[in-house]
Structures are given as structure tokens and as C-alpha cells.
Amino acid sequence: MSATAVAPRLHGIRHRRVTVLLVLLASVAVAVVLSITIGSKSVPLGDAWHALTAPTGTENDIVIRSLRVPRTVLGVLAGIALGVAGALMQGHTRNPLADPGLLGVTQGAAFAMVASIILLGASSLLVYIWYGLAGALVASVAVFALGMAGGRGGPTPVTLALAGTAVSALLYALTSAIVLLDEQAMDVFRFWQAGSIAARGGDVVWQVLPFVLAGLVLALVNAPGLNALSLGEDVARSLGQNIAMTRTIGVAAVTLLSGAAVAACGSLAFVGLIVPHLARPLSGTDHRWLLPYSGLIGAALLLAADVIGRVVAPPGELEVGVVLALLGAPFFVALVRRRKPVRL
């Protein structure tokens, strides 16, 4: 075959990737519509449109604008953030079972929140979330610094995982000690630990939005370098990639994305772990496509799980974190059994 005959086939691959991207965007749109209209009070599509475009203060308008829209937007943000962070984490560690929690963000956020309650008397959601964010960032920086100690040219996946496990265990022990001593901290912790995007309000969306956006920009910048790194450090270096900088940008992106998501929504188990496994068969190994696909699948999955949680146990609701765990665990087992997790 001549060189000219290869080119059309390379084009064909790119066409297919764009098509998949559009299909995923459409499925997020469907999930958004479901999330806005379905709940303990179902709202017809026409009323929902009315509430969004020309609200007149009806009951439906209030439900939609003050509850459903912030909840949906937060779900989309958290889903994108956790999906992208999961794909980055698995790519950097070359470990299909890695998730963003490996950097200590989850336990860092939890510890900072409960500590802020008993030590600083923090008492409102917006305040906890600031502390949660700060805790996630500090824990991640600590893990990164520990992982780098003694290594040349930036932390390696192994030292990062070891440092992350150690820091998480320490923070978890401290958090447990605090919530045993303080009832209010216990309440916040329990609520947060279940993982939910309900009753957060629009302020929380604005609070975490800049972090998620900054994380997404870093993730996009990181994608080509991660492609080079996935061929091994020597090949990446020979392709002119600066390894330490690539790792640092990657860790910063994971920290911002997952830190924002867990501070706002609690520990949403499984999103970061499962989503890249769903995205990879569609995207192949190219992170420039895997990252956007993972973000969109994460958003659709998180919203779908949230909608299921609203209708499955009327008149109450199941937290999205619980639904994700209930659906996600068997699903993940099936995934692992059907096809062994790929070597990265």
C-alpha cells in the first residue's frame, strides 16, 4: 500500500471520534433535561421551559430555578471534574484501578471540614466547602511533596500512591477522632460522606466553578504530554517531553478537579474509577479524546444516578453517592469479569 492510501484511513478514525463526541454531548443534554424535569415533583417539559426562559414565580418556576437547575449544573460540573480527574489519574499512574482519591483529596476535604467545625466554629455550607477545598489542595500538595522526596525528576506513580495512602490514612484517623467527639461535626460528616448534589444551591456552583475550569484547562494542556508518557518515561523523554513538568501539571489538574468535586458534593465513589473504563473503548488510548469523553460520560452518569435516586424511594430520596455505589459496584464487577482491565 502506498503512503497516500494510508491518509484517508487516518481521516476516517478522526471522523468517528468526532461523531462519538457529539453522541456523548447529546446524552449529557438528555440527562440534563431528565434532571430538570424529574423528581419528587415532576415538571412537564413545557413548564420547565417556561421557568427557564420567562419565569413568573409559579411553584414550578421556583422548584426549577432554585433547586433543580443548581443541582443539575453542579451534577454536570462534578461529573465532568471526576471523570476527567479519573482518566488523568489512571493515565499518570498507568494503573487501571487508580482513582483521584489516591492523592488524598477526599480525606483532606473531610478532615478540613470537620476540623473547621470544632476548631473554628464554621457553621454554614458555603464555609465548610471553602475549608473542604483548602483541605483537598493542602493534602494533595503534601502527597505530591512526599512522593517527590528522594526521587529524581518528579514523583513516580509508586511513590505518589504510597504517599497518598499514608496521608489519607492519617487524615482519616484524625477525622474519625473528631467526629466521635463532636455531634455537629458528625452530622456534617455523615451527610458529606454519603455524597450528594442536592440542596447545594447556586452559590456552591459559583464557588467551585473557577476551580473546575482551571483544572479542565490544565487537563487539556496535559493530554499530549500524557500520551507521550504512556509510552514510558524514556520514550517520552526522547520525544522531547519534560517529565517532571508533565507530572506536576497532571497532579495539579487532578487536585483542582477532584478537590472541587469532593468539597462540594462529598465522596462520590466510583465516578473517577469507572468512567475512564467506559470511555476507553470509545476513545482508544489517545488522551486528547479520552479526557473529553470521560468528562461527558461522568456528567451523564452522575445526573442519571441522581435522577434514579430521586424516584426510587418515594417520598424520600437516595443520595447520588449511594446510588452510584449500589449501581456502580456490580457494574464494575461485571466489567472486570467480562474483560480484564486493560494494561495502561
Added chain:
Amino acid sequence: MRAQAAEPDPQAANVRLRAAGVKLGYGERVIVDGLDLGVEAGTVTTIIGPNGCGKSTLLRALGRLLKPQGGEVLLDGKRIDRLPTREVAKVLGVLPQAPSAPEGLTVADLVARGRHPHQTWYRQWSSDDEGAVAAALDMTGLADLAERPLEELSGGQRQRAWISMALAQGTDLLLLDEPTTFLDLAHQVEVLELVRHLHQEGGRTVVMVLHDLNLAARYADRLVAMRAGRVIASGAPHEVLTEDLLREVFELDAKVIADPVAGTPLVVPIGPLTRT
């Protein structure tokens, strides 16, 4: 050092890559100390030596994958560690020993990643990239396998795919660390014929590490024999590959005859040197 006359004049303009008094090692462990080596443009240089003699370490240093603890590596007369790594990557390609790829990576995707140094975050793919990938696939005879995942290929095809990636990188200097490891003899010859083709048709300068002395003699312009981190001999294959040198470098008793096919030296081992 024997065959010393073959060591190119360090000042010569045609020395592309040069190690000058390099000290190499990992942490406390020093493997190579005070080594000099120059690689002339348009030649195939093959480094031979027993396991652990430092030949891969030297190749890694020449390819700036390992920073020397002392001395310097010069690319076209400039210190390689002071050049922007991305600029080096446009001139110098390195293929490490037994590289590994993520599962599911197709041949076309792997080769496309060779274009990495030519891409920026805002311009990810150009017609230059496309042409280089298509040409690299074509030259390595992999065009028909372009969409196959790497793990479905034979060992020889897989090694050709990695070389194809290094070709797509578009460098005229290629460093190959044991490109024939784990391959059967037919596939070893296949890979080395490709290297010869790149050298003869493309005018590329190649430095490689090989274990098979007979193939090294047949496919190299210049052999560099190393032992314990030092260059023991360097020059044309018939100058280097002598019975004395095999005893000294490999502790091997052997007869060296003329290869009936290529006329290059052929090593027929007798047995390990018995020390008295």
C-alpha cells in the same frame, strides 16, 4: 586502547554526537568513568560488550535519557543538556530497550506519537505530520497493519512499529538500544536490514547496542567494544573483532573466520576462557 586510529578526531566537523569524559551511573553506583566517544555523520556505530559493561548506560547518556555525573555529551558541538529537549527531539531519536505501550494502542496511533516534538498544544496535527506518519508506515512495511493493536502483532512487526515511530519523529540521528532483543534470527535480520536501509537510503546516522557479534559485524561501519565501563577497542569490524579482543572483552575462546556471505568477521565460539 587498540585500533585507536579509528577514533575520529574530536574537532572534526562531521562528528554529530560526542561523549567527552563522561562519568555515568545511578546514584552511588558508577558504571562508566571518563569515557570518550565520537559518532560521525552518516555511519552505523554498534556498541558491543558483555552484560553490565555499561553499553546501554552509554547509549542512554548519548540520548540525554541519563544525565552524566561528570563530563559532557555534545550534539553538533553543543552541550545536549543545555539544548531545549524538544529541539533535541527533532534531531535525535532514541528507542529504549523493550519499550511498552498501553493496551489497545494501534500501530497508526503509536507512529503518530512520534510527531510529538513537532506539535504544540494549539496545533496538534498538520499535513506534515500526516505525511511523515504515512511515509514511516510505508518504509517499515506496516501500512496494511496500521489499524491493528500493537499486542496483536508478531515480535518483529512490533519492533518495526517502534522503529516506525522513531522514523516519524523525523530525526537524522537514531539511537537504538538492543533493537533485536527477544526476536528470532529471521526477525533480527529483518530489523537490521531495515536499519541498513534507513542508513543507506535516508543517510541517517545510527548508534545501536547489539548482543549478536556476527550481526553487529555485518551491519556496522564501526564497532565499539566495551568492558567494565571503558572502550577497549573501536574501529572497522575486522579491526575490532579479533580473537585477542574476544578473550579480553568477553573472556571467550573463539575462532574468527570470514563470514562466507558478507566477508565480515564471523565469531565461532570454542568455550569460556579458562583462567589459570
